[in-house]
Amino acid sequence: MIGMKDVSITEVGPRDGFQNIKTFIETEDKLEIIRRMIDSGVKHLEVTSFVHPKWVPQMRDAETVVSSIRTYAAAKNLELIALVPNKFGALKAKAAGVDAITYVISVSEAHNKANVNRTIDESFEAFKGIVGEMGKVKIRLALATTFGCPFNEVVPVERIVSIAERGLRAGADKVILADTIGVADPMKVERILKAVTAQIDPSKLIVHFHDTRGMALANTLVALNAGIRNFEAASGGLGGCPFAPGAAGNVAMEDLLNMLHAMGYQTSISPEGIAHVVEAIAQKVDAPIISHMSKLGSCDMAAEGTCNG
């Protein structure tokens, strides 16, 4: 793995974290958190979602968020990303000035149907229609439920590979393999990534793990060993299931960074900067911070010297 020590992490908290939070976060507060993320060295940042405000009222300020931050983002050489559910949202995102869009297709027919009321083929038709309109805007295609589906649909690994290849042929710059519900285990990740990387260059792939069952870092390790160097994470571990208070959400940026840096991987992101982000989230966002590193502040390591095991 020598020469493979650079890891890129996309911060997705302002989208995947905020979207489930009922209490509206004031636009200025969102922007303050986003600015701190940029200041910490984040270079890829999913800031919002251009969904209909009726479905996700939290994202009703998507255009304001993007237009307010784009100049600062450009000055810091940051890739500004927004999730879009359809061509209408994609055109709005482009007009607002994003550098990249994320579009979601589930590898599970049942989940895709529940999520967007379309078959996978219908989603691909819609995706191609969007790609044709995007010009210089980069395209990320997220494959939801890659590592497990809430409806227990068994998705053959060959289907995952073929959907990923189809996405790249259709114009995606990157494919995101997402553990939407946090059920990936290291063996499943190894099996799926082995099959996918046999056909697709790992530099085209991003993995997105949730820490729902505490396996996000173990799965990250497997992905690193499979040659993946692009990850997604959310500062403060935002993005948990709204029906399970205290359950973990996206892998926490601070936990992921700590492991990567301990192992000698390099990122552009400063742990101190992320601690500053987490402080702002704790102050301004009505959601629990769920990460390991954020809980260590008051632990005097030397005081543990007397423990026994």
Add this chain to the structure above:
Amino acid sequence: MIGMKDVSITEVGPRDGFQNIKTFIETEDKLEIIRRMIDSGVKHLEVTSFVHPKWVPQMRDAETVVSSIRTYAAAKNLELIALVPNKFGALKAKAAGVDAITYVISVSEAHNKANVNRTIDESFEAFKGIVGEMGKVKIRLALATTFGCPFNEVVPVERIVSIAERGLRAGADKVILADTIGVADPMKVERILKAVTAQIDPSKLIVHFHDTRGMALANTLVALNAGIRNFEAASGGLGGCPFAPGAAGNVAMEDLLNMLHAMGYQTSISPEGIAHVVEAIAQKVDAPIISHMSKLGSCDMAAEGTCNG
């Protein structure tokens, strides 16, 4: 790894978890929790510590705990283990009827000094004195700070290997490699286990990880790949630093089991039984439950069908 699918886990919560809890847990409550652990299929259980009650008042009922549970334990073919700090405690543990004792030596001179005010050599002299008295009682030698020391002493991997070999020569049946302060990362674990398993049969080794920085399951994965099949864990993730409320302690039994079973490993332990243990801990013990699996109860997976990533 075919034929290597059986994993043994020692439950250490009643010792490594309870020892830091200020509020005394009534002996009957301890016994109820311990009985539920046995009923869940645990076969190796560290139930207490024969330390001086002045130092750890929580463990003042060590003899009662062991003598009350030994018949039930024997009927269930369970290995009943107690930690002992010295020969006095070891003889009391033997008289009370334990099947095995755990003795701790730190691989860091600074930590050993802080912990027991002895050099490593002096600890080995004391250890040999204990071994000679134990008869059929099995001996576990725990090597504290194997993966990192709170005093930042740099311990060469050769010293870890030589201390482990010395322990086995001196009469230990098993050597426990302990991440006392939860700083192990997968690269460090790989390096140390590679060196140790080059000299010592993995069946003689047990690893003990704390989830302080969220890396316990990633480290477990590395240990599995190194051929280790003996682990320690605490139901409910007990054993956190008393100075950092909310910080994780020992890797939670329920999280470890979930990953192992998801990966196709077999244990003797039932996750439903452990959920029953965790319920009892939540009711009877004044300490937070820190695990991922215990937080999932109210999460309706299908309800997550509408999420986007």
